Amino acid sequence: MTQLDQLYREVIMEHYRNPRRKGLADDAAFVTKHIKNPSCGDDITVQTKVADGIVEACHHDGHGCSICCASASVLCEAMEGKTLAEATLFANTYLAMVGNQPYDDTVDLEEAAAFYGVRQFPARVKCASIAWKAFLDTLPESR
Ligand code: ZN
Numbered sequence: 001m002t003q004l005d006q007l008y009r010e011v012i013m014e015h016y017r018n019p020r021r022k023g024l025a026d027d028a029a030f031v032t033k034h035i036k037n038p039s040c041g042d043d044i045t046v047q048t049k050v051a052d053g054i055v056e057a058c059h060h061d062g063h064g065c066s067i068c069c070a071s072a073s074v075l076c077e078a079m080e081g082k083t084l085a086e087a088t089l090f091a092n093t094y095l096a097m098v099g100n101q102p103y104d105d106t107v108d109l110e111e112a113a114a115f116y117g118v119r120q121f122p123a124r125v126k127c128a129s130i131a132w133k134a135f136l137d138t139l140p141e142s143r
Pocket residue numbers: 037040041042064065066067068126127
């Protein structure tokens with residue numbers, strides 16, 4: 001394992017153990033999307049509150065494997081404060097990266113870059129993707 005792999009692994013395990021923004025808000029201003037990955041048992045809900053074109057808050061809840069739960073935690077922390085355009089680009093770039101598709105590597109994926117290695121494991125791509133797909137579904141453009 002390289003030093004970078006080790007660092008990435010630590011980021012993922014840290015978010016799995018100490019998830020950020022976990023727990024749903026009881027607030028009608030949030031758009032909620034529930035998504036499941038039956039092949040692994042991942043079951044995640046993502047909530048997003050957008051105001052003035054900015055992702056003001058992003059929460060998640062549910063259960064699943066370490067990749068799924070950690071990616072939801074990284075997602076929610078990364079998205080807060082981003083404009084809708086930034087958030088959409090960020091999520092689509094991440095999804096292409098983990099899905100082993102061509103993507104723009106000049107986009108700074110922050111801690112989400114830790115999921116780069118998932119592309120080598122096709123069975124885990126869905127685990128790393130579902131929270132991010134749910135997030136895109138909560139944004140106004142895709143409704
Ligand atoms: Zn999973």
